[in-house]
Amino acid sequence: MADSLRVGDEDPRGLTRGARVELTFDEVSIEAYAGESIAAALLAADVRAMRRTRRHEAPRGLFCGIGACHDCLVRVDGSAPVRACLTPVRDGMAVTTHVLGEGGPS
Amino acid sequence: MSDRRVPLVVLGAGPAGVAAARAAVEARVAVVLIDLGARLGGQYHRREPEAFATSAPGALHHGWARWSEDVTHLERSPRFTHVAGAGVWAIQHLADGGMRIATDREDLPSFETDALIIATGANERVVPFPGWDLPGVLTVGGAQALLKGQGMRPGHAVVISGAGPLLLPVAAALARVRTNIVALTDANDPRRWLSGSPRGIPLSKVREGASYLATLARHGVRLRPRTAAIAAHGDGRVEEVVLARLERDWTPIPGSERTVTADALATSHGFVPDIGVAVGLGCLLDAQDASAPAVVVDRSQATSVPGVWAAGEVTGIGGADVAVHEGRVAGLAAALMLGGDVDEDELERAIARRRADAPFLRTLAGVLTVGDGWTSWLTPDTTVCRCEEVTLATIDEAIERRGACDLRSVKLTTRCGMGHCQARICGPSVAALLTARTGQPPADAGALDRRPVLHPVPLGRL
Numbered sequence: 001m002a003d004s005l006r007v008g009d010e011d012p013r014g015l016t017r018g019a020r021v022e023l024t025f026d027e028v029s030i031e032a033y034a035g036e037s038i039a040a041a042l043l044a045a046d047v048r049a050m051r052r053t054r055r056h057e058a059p060r061g062l063f064c065g066i067g068a069c070h071d072c073l074v075r076v077d078g079s080a081p082v083r084a085c086l087t088p089v090r091d092g093m094a095v096t097t098h099v100l101g102e103g104g105p106s
Numbered sequence: 107m108s109d110r111r112v113p114l115v116v117l118g119a120g121p122a123g124v125a126a127a128r129a130a131v132e133a134r135v136a137v138v139l140i141d142l143g144a145r146l147g148g149q150y151h152r153r154e155p156e157a158f159a160t161s162a163p164g165a166l167h168h169g170w171a172r173w174s175e176d177v178t179h180l181e182r183s184p185r186f187t188h189v190a191g192a193g194v195w196a197i198q199h200l201a202d203g204g205m206r207i208a209t210d211r212e213d214l215p216s217f218e219t220d221a222l223i224i225a226t227g228a229n230e231r232v233v234p235f236p237g238w239d240l241p242g243v244l245t246v247g248g249a250q251a252l253l254k255g256q257g258m259r260p261g262h263a264v265v266i267s268g269a270g271p272l273l274l275p276v277a278a279a280l281a282r283v284r285t286n287i288v289a290l291t292d293a294n295d296p297r298r299w300l301s302g303s304p305r306g307i308p309l310s311k312v313r314e315g316a317s318y319l320a321t322l323a324r325h326g327v328r329l330r331p332r333t334a335a336i337a338a339h340g341d342g343r344v345e346e347v348v349l350a351r352l353e354r355d356w357t358p359i360p361g362s363e364r365t366v367t368a369d370a371l372a373t374s375h376g377f378v379p380d381i382g383v384a385v386g387l388g389c390l391l392d393a394q395d396a397s398a399p400a401v402v403v404d405r406s407q408a409t410s411v412p413g414v415w416a417a418g419e420v421t422g423i424g425g426a427d428v429a430v431h432e433g434r435v436a437g438l439a440a441a442l443m444l445g446g447d448v449d450e451d452e453l454e455r456a457i458a459r460r461r462a463d464a465p466f467l468r469t470l471a472g473v474l475t476v477g478d479g480w481t482s483w484l485t486p487d488t489t490v491c492r493c494e495e496v497t498l499a500t501i502d503e504a505i506e507r508r509g510a511c512d513l514r515s516v517k518l519t520t521r522c523g524m525g526h527c528q529a530r531i532c533g534p535s536v537a538a539l540l541t542a543r544t545g546q547p548p549a550d551a552g553a554l555d556r557r558p559v560l561h562p563v564p565l566g567r568l
Contacts, residue, residue, distance in 0.1 A: 065249070
């Protein structure tokens, strides 16, 4: 797809992705590649909002991208929240929007 | 799980940490290097995941040859242990003079060590503005992590805006992979240092900057100096970015605003040393810039705490070359203390090489500035602390009407810095706002970096 956020042949490193995997985000199916972070897979699927804040229920998404800000918290298979930027995708994983106040941070 | 005692622990797998570890193992000292990343590299040399394959892994990296050599030497050493994917959440002093380090890796014991090298690098400083909490706004380093670590662009139409040395390399790399860059703006004027006019900037750095500009020009991207993204708008995600021309102090020039359509805004305005570990251990800080305190070290990179050295950005922003020089000094100095095989002339040569960086560091500090005028980008309802959703109005009320005069009292009055990130993002802004409102920097610089628990962990780990 010309419009994809995934870099193709233009990557000077000659990148080949891992095996195709499938996961869901809020019950919608998303395709990704082994090795990708949940945040990257969501971004490629045009999902920007990953959690909602406690006070104003404002949407938040990937911000620092390196595990410092915790704005990309999501739940995986009903777990305590994890940082989507640090957590790799797994085939069959069910990712859901995290609403703060429902369980503590991970 | 019982603790494991090791002679030397290095925290951080970036250029400084890896140079330190290499120097120590070559002096026959066993090293455990602990890092959050899955692979060596830190942020600067962040790699693609192991599940990806590359034919030319260094193609998006500056200084790859030297880095690869360090990594090859290190990984070949039987004295080297890499603890990957491990967030350090606590460090405490032990009665015998050692330290205990706890990580969030449930399969590993805590580590006890006689000596510690802190090479935790820096976090990005992001100046707040209306809409900076919308999904689609990310840091410049976040955009770099997506590209280097995932082979991903941050959006279909991207604005890159901010200040500091990261803007140009990230913009150039995004241009190389044919990202649609709507605008590239620097709040300062990088032509000041790209021209090589300030004394102390090495020719190699000037050339590096010029090569990024040339790459950008080839892809039709023009850098707009003294311009900034001062607001982002959108319904649940970024749809528009407001750009404005700035005065020298970053005050927007009235009437210069223009709005561009974009689905991503990569923004940051410099770096802040990641001093949390050092603060927890009681290391002396240099708080000359209250928004970016750094760890004080002596000529051999020793901190004020016996058995603790620091190297790289955590001692002040200097870039990867300086970090490598400091890492080597710290690794040799720690190895010497631990009875390793260190030639003292070799240590002196390493120290001399680091001392030669001093003029560059002085110039850099003068170039990498954040203009005071950013405070006029904010409206009273602009979020300053993202985690606890604390607005500028709440902070101003605490300072002006409730007598909060230092970082700790602003935190306790407003909850600023009490959320998940523990002030890593808002801390520098709160310090700068206190300075602007009270006319003097807060007396307790670094107070928001005091974190008994360094990262949120599940209760079961405590």
